[in-house]
Amino acid sequence: MKRRLLLLLSMLWLTGESLTFAQSSSLQIPKKIEAGTAFSVPTSGSGKATLYIIGPTQVLRRDFQLGETVSFESGDLHNAGHYMVVLTGPSTETTQMDVVPKPDPYTMSFLAKPSRIPVNLSQGISGVAYVFDTFQNLILKPTPVAFKMSDAAGGTESRTEPTHDGVAWVKMNSAPKAGPAQFNATAGSITEKRVVQQVPADPCNLRMTARPAGQDIELQTDPVRDCTGNPVPDGTIVSFTENYQGKISTVDVPLKRGVAKTDLPAHAGASISVATGVVLGNEIRWGGGR
Amino acid sequence: MNLTSKATRARKLLLLMSSFLLAIPTLGSEEPTVRVEPTDSVGPRALEKQTEDAVVRGYLQAWQTMRQALAENRTDSLDKGFVGVAKQRLADTVQDQQKLGIRTRYQDHSHHLTLLFYSPEGLSVQLADNVDFDVQLVDHGEVKATERVHTRYIAVMTPTEVRWQVRFFQAEPQ
Numbered sequence: 387m388k389r390r391l392l393l394l395l396s397m398l399w400l401t402g403e404s405l406t407f408a409q410s411s412s413l414q415i416p417k418k419i420e421a422g423t424a425f426s427v428p429t430s431g432s433g434k435a436t437l438y439i440i441g442p443t444q445v446l447r448r449d450f451q452l453g454e455t456v457s458f459e460s461g462d463l464h465n466a467g468h469y470m471v472v473l474t475g476p477s478t479e480t481t482q483m484d485v486v487p488k489p490d491p492y493t494m495s496f497l498a499k500p501s502r503i504p505v506n507l508s509q510g511i512s513g514v515a516y517v518f519d520t521f522q523n524l525i526l527k528p529t530p531v532a533f534k535m536s537d538a539a540g541g542t543e544s545r546t547e548p549t550h551d552g553v554a555w556v557k558m559n560s561a562p563k564a565g566p567a568q569f570n571a572t573a574g575s576i577t578e579k580r581v582v583q584q585v586p587a588d589p590c591n592l593r594m595t596a597r598p599a600g601q602d603i604e605l606q607t608d609p610v611r612d613c614t615g616n617p618v619p620d621g622t623i624v625s626f627t628e629n630y631q632g633k634i635s636t637v638d639v640p641l642k643r644g645v646a647k648t649d650l651p652a653h654a655g656a657s658i659s660v661a662t663g664v665v666l667g668n669e670i671r672w673g674g675g676r
Numbered sequence: 677m678n679l680t681s682k683a684t685r686a687r688k689l690l691l692l693m694s695s696f697l698l699a700i701p702t703l704g705s706e707e708p709t710v711r712v713e714p715t716d717s718v719g720p721r722a723l724e725k726q727t728e729d730a731v732v733r734g735y736l737q738a739w740q741t742m743r744q745a746l747a748e749n750r751t752d753s754l755d756k757g758f759v760g761v762a763k764q765r766l767a768d769t770v771q772d773q774q775k776l777g778i779r780t781r782y783q784d785h786s787h788h789l790t791l792l793f794y795s796p797e798g799l800s801v802q803l804a805d806n807v808d809f810d811v812q813l814v815d816h817g818e819v820k821a822t823e824r825v826h827t828r829y830i831a832v833m834t835p836t837e838v839r840w841q842v843r844f845f846q847a848e849p850q
Contacts, residue, residue: 438778447778478821486849516844526846550792550793555796
């Protein structure tokens with residue numbers, strides 16, 4: 387029984403010793419380097435050895451003679467992250483090191499949404515920017531990103547936001563004037579540009595007029611515009627509805643050159659209304675005056 | 677030889693084998709513990725519980741596929757967990773491992789996840805993971821070292837047709 391216990395304890399001791407040895411590292415490797423930077427690892431002793439740098443996104447191995455300096459050229463270790471370093475030879479040593487992103491922005495992933503938006507919408511446009519270094523590492527230290535929206539009429543809206551864990555975002559208003567707006571994000575010396583098409587909003591103050599045309603009534607809207615005066619695009623459907631003695635007739639007409647027009651049968655006492663989308667216009671009572 | 681002495685020998689053998697097993701460092705395949713910080717605010721867009729669960733599920737699946745890819749030097753499993761830069765980097769690592777004749781075994785023990793950012797248009801979620809894991813280096817079939825690592829990963833997840841996948845994956849300096 388005693389012998390078994392002794393055997394078990396000695397095995398456990400051996401395991402503990404190997405772990406302790408592995409953890410007490412004298413490996414002279416920098417604890418932290420900038421991505422892509424050249425560095426070297428001096429070694430001592432004699433005999434063949436191998437140095438491994440191990441991470442999920444990059445692995446390196448160098449075979450060398452102890453006593454030499456192991457050199458890593460510029461660009462060899464370029465993916466930012468946390469690495470295990472292992473030196474094997476007559477004995478094994480392990481340690482850990484970090485590779486940090488280069489501080490200067492080199493590329494940016496900039497997403498501006500939506501690509502089309504009605505005018506005059508508060509906080510309707512969002513911009514999200516992820517900032518990367520030259521090796522496509524996410525720059526995690528706060529980096530200012532300047533967002534600028536310039537509309538077709540010359541109006542601008544600018545905001546600068548620092549990145550948090552590599553990402554910065556803003557929400558911008560759409561301009562009162564329809565047309566393309568340029569949405570830029572700038573970090574360091576790099577600028578990404580996106581175009582946001584600002585389109586007229588829902589029609590505002592929809593109004594029609596009527597005049598007799600033989601047996602019919604000729605109906606025509608005023609030029610249809612949104613609330614900030616932008617012409618609503620041609621093709622937008624306008625519905626004219628006639629209600630005569632409980633019988634309802636509806637005609638859908640697309641806008642042409644900013645106006646919609648149609649003919650409906652002239653019935654004395656009929657009521658005629660106009661609408662587009664959820665916007666209601668005026669109502670006319672035919673034969674009994676407006 | 678009677679049955680009693682056979683049983684005694686068998687017990688001795690079992691004891692000896694279990695002692696050796698204790699002495700050889702191996703990485704098990706136990707499921708990691710997972711803790712998710714309560715999500716109060718993740719920036720410009722509210723994160724629904726279902727989305728949060730799907731993001732966490734996608735992230736943990738990505739770890740599984742990464743473990744498998746790096747342990748078996750296969751890139752095909754990466755499709756289930758990674759897209760874009762993250763997938764390309766892991767695939768490059770697998771190729772480098774193949775060239776060097778090494779494999780790496782990652783055993784994640786615990787994940788402490790914090791959802792940091794949900795983009796306004798709903799196309800990316802950023803999370804931080806304080807993770808504990810073991811890394812084992814195997815060179816031409818021989819275990820060279822095993823190291824316990826604690827670090828903080830930043831991951832950017834994007835939705836694909838069926839799940840959230842890791843588009844970006846990077847450890848922060850300690």
